[in-house]
């Protein structure tokens with residue numbers, strides 16, 4: 426039975442960058458990405474069933490009513506994100522270690538449900554100014570969306586103590602190596 430590895434942080438902290446590196450550079454860890462559902466539109470080169478399952482708000486709400494989510498949150502106004510129970514059950518039953526890129530509340534929720542079978546990592550940005558730089562340079566979101574994400578960041582940072590470990594992502598390669606060490610140690614336990 427596979428284990429669960431949760432990554433949470435304010436938007437722009439570098440979760441997706443670190444997760445992609447970990448999965449590409451360390452196939453021996455048998456990591457499988459948990460593809461979430463979202464009611465937001467695809468951005469850039471995102472494809473349905475790869476980065477996310479893209480649903481309409483109505484489709485998302487039907488899945489909530491049917492009890493299909495392990496957890497879900499309205500992360501930003503009118504933008505829902507959620508993890509399907511079926512994803513996690515199928516992947517862990519195959520012996521894969523499931524990686525989650527979820528917001529801070531979703532991360533705490535999954536950890537509460539899975540306890541010691543889950544490792545929760547908080548990716549901490551060096552500062553809010555640096556978050557802004559990263560989101561602007563990423564160039565995937567409109568200025569008002571960036572502002573919406575930054576407005577929530579200070580509140581999200583207060584969740585850090587609830588996680589098993591905090592990884593400061595200032596120097597990217599240092600943060601990647603620290604993450605690798607923590608994940609490897611957890612999977613070997």
Ligand SMILES: Nc1ncnc2c1ncn2[C@@H]1O[C@H](COP(=O)(O)OP(=O)(O)OP(=O)(O)O)[C@@H](O)[C@H]1O
Nearest residue numbers: 435436437438439440441442559563594595596597
């Ligand atoms: N240590 C770092 N130094 C400078 N830039 C970084 C660093 N880590 C990540 N970045 C860059 O910052 C941007 C945001 O990173 P990323 O998309 O991984 O964040 P995220 O936490 O997954 O955000 P979201 O929650 O919005 O998906 C990307 O352009 C990435 O290349």
Ligand SMILES: Nc1nc2c(ncn2[C@@H]2O[C@H](COP(=O)(O)O)[C@@H](O)[C@H]2O)c(=O)[nH]1
Nearest residue numbers: 436461497498500506507508526527528531
């Ligand atoms: N609670 C959940 N949060 C999720 C899930 N999937 C992604 N997310 C988080 O949403 C924000 C925004 O993501 P973006 O792709 O629009 O930049 C980010 O913090 C993700 O971690 C989920 O299933 N549940």
